[in-house]
Amino acid sequence: MNKILWFRYDLRLENNDSVGGAIKEGNVLPIFIFDEDFLKLETSSSFHVQFIIQSLLELREEFKQKYNTKLNIYYGDTKEIINSLCDKFKIDEIYSTYHFKNKNLQQLDDKIEIICKNNNINWKKFNQFGIQLNNRDGKTWSKNWNSFIAKKIESQQIEASFIEDDYEIDFSTIKTNEINYKDIQKGGRSHALDLLSSFTNSRSTNYQKDMSSPITGEKACSRLSPYITFGNISLKEIFQKVSNSSYQSTQHSRSINSFKKRLAWHCHFIQKFYDQPEIEYTNMNRAYDGLRENSFNENYYEAWKNGNTGYPFVDACMRYLKNKGWINFRMRAMLVSFASYQLWLDWRITSKHLAKFFTDYEPGIHYSQFQMQSGTTGINTIRVYNPVKQSLDQDPHGEFIKKWVPEVSNIPSSLIHEPWNLTFMEQKSYNIEIGKDYALPIIDNKLETKNARDKIWKIKTSSQSKILSRDVLKKHTSSSPNKFKVA
Numbered sequence: 001m002n003k004i005l006w007f008r009y010d011l012r013l014e015n016n017d018s019v020g021g022a023i024k025e026g027n028v029l030p031i032f033i034f035d036e037d038f039l040k041l042e043t044s045s046s047f048h049v050q051f052i053i054q055s056l057l058e059l060r061e062e063f064k065q066k067y068n069t070k071l072n073i074y075y076g077d078t079k080e081i082i083n084s085l086c087d088k089f090k091i092d093e094i095y096s097t098y099h100f101k102n103k104n105l106q107q108l109d110d111k112i113e114i115i116c117k118n119n120n121i122n123w124k125k126f127n128q129f130g131i132q133l134n135n136r137d138g139k140t141w142s143k144n145w146n147s148f149i150a151k152k153i154e155s156q157q158i159e160a161s162f163i164e165d166d167y168e169i170d171f172s173t174i175k176t177n178e179i180n181y182k183d184i185q186k187g188g189r190s191h192a193l194d195l196l197s198s199f200t201n202s203r204s205t206n207y208q209k210d211m212s213s214p215i216t217g218e219k220a221c222s223r224l225s226p227y228i229t230f231g232n233i234s235l236k237e238i239f240q241k242v243s244n245s246s247y248q249s250t251q252h253s254r255s256i257n258s259f260k261k262r263l264a265w266h267c268h269f270i271q272k273f274y275d276q277p278e279i280e281y282t283n284m285n286r287a288y289d290g291l292r293e294n295s296f297n298e299n300y301y302e303a304w305k306n307g308n309t310g311y312p313f314v315d316a317c318m319r320y321l322k323n324k325g326w327i328n329f330r331m332r333a334m335l336v337s338f339a340s341y342q343l344w345l346d347w348r349i350t351s352k353h354l355a356k357f358f359t360d361y362e363p364g365i366h367y368s369q370f371q372m373q374s375g376t377t378g379i380n381t382i383r384v385y386n387p388v389k390q391s392l393d394q395d396p397h398g399e400f401i402k403k404w405v406p407e408v409s410n411i412p413s414s415l416i417h418e419p420w421n422l423t424f425m426e427q428k429s430y431n432i433e434i435g436k437d438y439a440l441p442i443i444d445n446k447l448e449t450k451n452a453r454d455k456i457w458k459i460k461t462s463s464q465s466k467i468l469s470r471d472v473l474k475k476h477t478s479s480s481p482n483k484f485k486v487a
């Protein structure tokens with residue numbers, strides 16, 4: 001029996017059911033493919049490619065150390081590569097892990113299914129997130145998920161031998177949307193394990209309290225998201241490690257519970273996306289169709305993208321994200337809320353743009369969150385973040401702003417949150433001219449917040465929206481994240 005073991009968003013050997021299944025017997029060709037079309041998508045970027053390459057280098061080394069074989073890495077047209085490998089190595093079975101990614105990748109899989117069918121190849125897929133694939137049943141979702149996540153991790157017995165292909169990839173030929181990668185997280189399982197250990201042992205003590213600010217969140221959040229996205233570590237490993245550790249204070253235990261809930265949300269949102277993949281492109285509640293489509297303001301978009309809106313905290317968050325490939329939840333929500341409400345930009349465009357900079361880009365979470373923060377679900381409270389309040393709450397001394405928006409660094413902390421209020425004399429004394437050295441606010445926050453609320457509220461209270469909201473609720477009651485109970 002000849003098999004392909006196809007790594008995709010599960011770049012690990014441990015606690016990986018497709019690896020466990022494949023290595024039981026037969027001859028195994030372990031592969032990874034950089035799909036050239038996928039890398040051309042507007043959501044792909046060198047942030048992701050860099051992270052994947054680093055992960056693959058570690059995985060390749062693990063293959064060498066553990067199994068004295070190589071991981072075969074390819075770049076090109078996935079269909080052609082799979083076709084030719086199946087032909088060359090007389091493949092009978094393919095082992096891989098389910099993914100729930102962009103529409104294009106789902107369509108690619110449909111084509112691979114046809115190749116398999118035509119060649120009598122059995123494609124076995126394994127579930128790493130406890131997603132209900134068939135017989136969707138909202139009532140049992142959280143119970144099922146709790147048993148899935150707590151299931152004992154079995155060690156994998158190797159009985160198979162490995163096949164090596166003579167092809168050698170040149171990573172420098174891989175083409176994607178090029179962004180100079182700066183201070184982004186490094187891919188690879190060793191980094192994921194280090195982060196999990198430091199988070200469990202100490203960093204999580206004040207997680208619940210410190211996660212909201214970009215200053216404290218950088219350390220207090222687990223920072224595991226890209227490792228979960230690319231599968232360097234399994235959710236089960238993370239969940240079981242934090243569950244089986246002991247904590248000194250009630251505060252620490254509460255923090256860990258709050259973290260565990262988020263791991264469940266991760267899967268809840270992926271389930272949503274699996275059930276309704278159209279949310280990548282269409283409003284979750286179609287009563288909101290036509291809301292923003294015809295009023296896209298390019299100048300606002302450019303200012304938001306480049307961190308030049310004139311709101312220092314918004315700009316600092318955007319610049320930080322573009323450097324780090326990560327920002328905490330609340331600041332992501334604020335960036336999107338500002339784009340969708342105050343600037344009235346269509347989430348379909350802004351979501352694709354930010355996907356490039358989120359190293360952890362995970363469509364299931366991403367589009368659900370974008371729609372929630374843009375008011376197009378019909379089932380969530382309309383939450384418009386006030387950028388000045390967020391600035392005062394999360395960066396009271398202006399230290400984050402000063403670091404990321406150095407143009408305003410001469411302004412005293414008490415005045416830095418609203419530089420447009422500086423008098424002429426103050427501007428002179430702090431050696432800054434607002435409107436020249438740093439942008440004037442591109443919109444009036446109070447006015448645009450009110451306009452946005454009025455527009456959204458009008459639809460939210462319409463009978464059409466109410467009827468369609470019931471459908472949205474019915475479809476997605478796997479467990480509302482807030483009601484979800486983690487055992």
Ligand SMILES: Cc1cc2nc3c(=O)[nH]c(=O)nc-3n(C[C@H](O)[C@H](O)[C@H](O)COP(=O)(O)OP(=O)(O)OC[C@H]3O[C@@H](n4cnc5c(N)ncnc54)[C@H](O)[C@@H]3O)c2cc1C
Binds near residue numbers: 223267
């Ligand atoms: C507009 C918007 C877009 C987002 N896009 C993504 C995305 O593409 N990929 C992504 O992983 N997260 C996304 N998030 C959720 C969240 O911001 C990140 O998961 C979190 O900031 C990652 O950092 P962390 O690993 O330190 O998180 P922690 O706080 O340590 O949480 C641990 C894990 O729980 C999961 N998680 C945390 N918060 C959420 C949440 N609100 N919903 C679902 N799962 C959650 C993630 O897997 C995360 O890694 C988005 C949030 C918003 C508001």
